[in-house]
Amino acid sequence: MAIVEFDDVFVKYETYTGGVLALRGVTFTLGEKEAVVLMGPSGSGKTTVLKAILGLVQPMHGFVRVFGVEPKDEKEALSVRRRLGYLTQEGTMINELTVWENTVFYAQGRGKKLDEKKVRELAEKLNIGEILDKHPNQLSGGELKRAELLMVLSDGPELLLLDEPTSMLDAENSMIIVELLSELKGKVPMLITSHDPRLRGISDRVLAIVGGELKKDWRD
Numbered sequence: 256m257a258i259v260e261f262d263d264v265f266v267k268y269e270t271y272t273g274g275v276l277a278l279r280g281v282t283f284t285l286g287e288k289e290a291v292v293l294m295g296p297s298g299s300g301k302t303t304v305l306k307a308i309l310g311l312v313q314p315m316h317g318f319v320r321v322f323g324v325e326p327k328d329e330k331e332a333l334s335v336r337r338r339l340g341y342l343t344q345e346g347t348m349i350n351e352l353t354v355w356e357n358t359v360f361y362a363q364g365r366g367k368k369l370d371e372k373k374v375r376e377l378a379e380k381l382n383i384g385e386i387l388d389k390h391p392n393q394l395s396g397g398e399l400k401r402a403e404l405l406m407v408l409s410d411g412p413e414l415l416l417l418d419e420p421t422s423m424l425d426a427e428n429s430m431i432i433v434e435l436l437s438e439l440k441g442k443v444p445m446l447i448t449s450h451d452p453r454l455r456g457i458s459d460r461v462l463a464i465v466g467g468e469l470k471k472d473w474r475d
Contacts, residue, residue, distance in 0.1 A: 258414055258444045259285035259308055263317035266303055266467075277303040279467040280317070285414075290436075290445045292455050295464035301448040304464070305416050308446070309336055322413070337365045340412030344419050346403050348391040354402045355387040358409050367410040374409045380438075381405055382431055397428030404432060408439075415445040421454065433457065 266278040278300050285291055295301050306312045307319045310332025318325055321339075326332035348357045362369045378384045381401040391399055404420065420436070421429040429451065436445065437457045447454055455461055463471040 256287045257284040257320075258287055258289075258322065259446065260320040261304070261307070261317070262319075264307065264314045264319055265316040266300075266307060266312050267315050268312075277312075277467050278307070278314075281464070281467070281469055282317075283462060283469060283472070285444055285446055288441050288444055289460070290440045290458045291447070291460045291462060292458040293446060293448045293462045293464060294450060294455075295448075299464045300467040301464060302418060303467075305341070305418055305446070305448065308339075308416060309341060338412065339414040339416060340407035340410075342404055342407050342415070342417045342420055344422065346391070346399060348399070348403060348406065350390055350392045353388050353390055354383070354394075354405070357391070357402075358387075358406045361406050362410040365410060369409055374405070377408060378405055380435055397424050400424060401428065401431065404435070412443065415439070415443055415447075417445060417447040417449075419448055419450075421449065421451045429453070 261281050261283050264278050264281040265276060267274045267276050281304065293301050293304060303312060307314065308321050310326030313327065321335045324331055324335060326335045352360060358374060359369060375384065378387060381404065383398060383401050383405060386394060386398055386402065391402065394402060420432050433453045436454070439445070440457055447458070459474070461473040462469055
């Protein structure tokens with residue numbers, strides 16, 4: 256069963272000069288429990304693919320389906336977003352709240368209740384059990400990235416969208432994330448944008464996107 260479907264998707268960003276095609280005829284599927292890495296240079300369309308899944312941009316041609324739904328309007332898009340976990344490059348935690356409070360707030364906003372024991376066990380796996388009472392602006396870059404990952408995993412998402420999860424991290428912090436995602440492989444479908452060869456190593460497939468077009472699809 257396909258969790259995500261792209262069929263001949265074109266996405267255009269309007270500009271003063273008439274617009275730029277960010278995606279050009281993109282077609283692929285993400286299967287149930289499949290881990291796929293999406294590679295490509297900066298500006299190639301990787302993040303636009305994620306935004307299309309979230310319903311933040313709409314195709315001018317073709318269709319996107321997530322959990323069998325086309326996230327065309329805000330109600331449908333919100334329904335999709337509540338079922339998945341999205342790790343952004345920029346981070347979404349609120350500095351006025353602690354890591355733990357952010358995690359609880361995140362789940363409540365999605366209409367879910369946390370299993371505190373499981374979340375704390377996950378925090379230990381991520382080696383951040385000691386920082387749950389700290390605020391995001393008190394954390395190092397590596398701690399913050401792992402705290403963000405804890406948050407998006409905390410309520411048991413049915414799909415993971417991970418935008419460069421190991422970028423700007425040292426080898427030790429990157430490896431913690433890679434090892435956790437390796438454990439999750441086969442349990443939850445994942446679409447990961449990354450250049451990290453270690454993440455390519457835990458994937459079922461690697462897609463290459465250049466200039467908004469999918470160029471290659473490597474399978475294990």
